[in-house]
Amino acid sequence: MSLLSPESLSVFISPSELVALRWRGWRPQIAEKISRPLTPAPEKAWAGAARAFAELLRESPAGRRVRVILSSHFVHYELQPWRADLNDSAEELAIARLAFAQIYAEAAADWQVCLSDEAPGRSKLAAAVDSELLASLEEAATASHNRLLAIQPYLAAAANYWQPGLDRKQARWLVVHEAGRLTLALAENKQWRWIRSLRIGPNWAAELPELLDNESLLAGRDETPTAQALIFAPAHPELALPAGSRWSFRSLQPAPRRNFSPLTDGRFAFALLG
Numbered sequence: 001m002s003l004l005s006p007e008s009l010s011v012f013i014s015p016s017e018l019v020a021l022r023w024r025g026w027r028p029q030i031a032e033k034i035s036r037p038l039t040p041a042p043e044k045a046w047a048g049a050a051r052a053f054a055e056l057l058r059e060s061p062a063g064r065r066v067r068v069i070l071s072s073h074f075v076h077y078e079l080q081p082w083r084a085d086l087n088d089s090a091e092e093l094a095i096a097r098l099a100f101a102q103i104y105a106e107a108a109a110d111w112q113v114c115l116s117d118e119a120p121g122r123s124k125l126a127a128a129v130d131s132e133l134l135a136s137l138e139e140a141a142t143a144s145h146n147r148l149l150a151i152q153p154y155l156a157a158a159a160n161y162w163q164p165g166l167d168r169k170q171a172r173w174l175v176v177h178e179a180g181r182l183t184l185a186l187a188e189n190k191q192w193r194w195i196r197s198l199r200i201g202p203n204w205a206a207e208l209p210e211l212l213d214n215e216s217l218l219a220g221r222d223e224t225p226t227a228q229a230l231i232f233a234p235a236h237p238e239l240a241l242p243a244g245s246r247w248s249f250r251s252l253q254p255a256p257r258r259n260f261s262p263l264t265d266g267r268f269a270f271a272l273l274g
């Protein structure tokens with residue numbers, strides 16, 4: 001790798017697939033698209049993905065900058081309400097860890113928790129990931145002499161990417177799809193109001209109005225006669241969304257660019273977020 005042509009990797013890992021984009025140049029362009037199907041490991045859901053990530057880095061030249069996006073299958077989410085009585089980020093993290101422990105008991109003892117960066121007075125998204133998974137990704141980068149710049153939950157990466165559509169006073173749901181799972185987050189007045197991740201079946205798109213109606217009830221927001229939802233389902237670029245309900249759906253697709261078409265390369269959009 002020449003210093004005149006820096007390279008980086010954006011990698012999305014899930015239980016069923018690893019997808020990656022190799023970027024080249026000071027104004028990065030996609031130089032290679034990589035997709036590897038995976039079989040979920042029996043010992044830990046993320047073990048196969050971690051091994052595939054390590055293999056990918058071993059096969060790559062050293063010195064690359066690497067960003068990783070974690071499937072929501074590997075992440076637990078909670079909404080952390082604003083509390084004026086907390087003094088600093090350490091206390092906020094302690095409260096978030098306690099919340100996960102109350103829900104998941106001993107399973108949460110080995111999770112690493114992070115919080116979204118929000119303005120004072122706003123709720124935060126809390127994400128928890130198995131510390132062993134994070135350590136394995138960091139070890140793979142170190143062993144291959146690459147630099148791991150960031151590890152992001154899929155929902156956080158999608159929310160950052162599509163922020164202009166969410167940063168409004170009007171309430172909007174962000175629905176983030178991947179194989180076997182939907183993650184739903186409600187944003188209003190520039191802050192998060194609700195978050196939940198659900199396992200889904202193959203008919204999830206047809207069931208979306210009912211599913212969102214149920215989530216709205218749980219979130220205490222069923223009074224709205226019409227509601228908007230932004231759907232990011234990169235593996236389904238021509239997704240048919242149901243009509244005839246109170247829901248207004250908008251399908252989100254990244255813009256075409258050199259070596260990337262949302263119509264034919266949709267599965268690589270998972271890594272494009274990084």
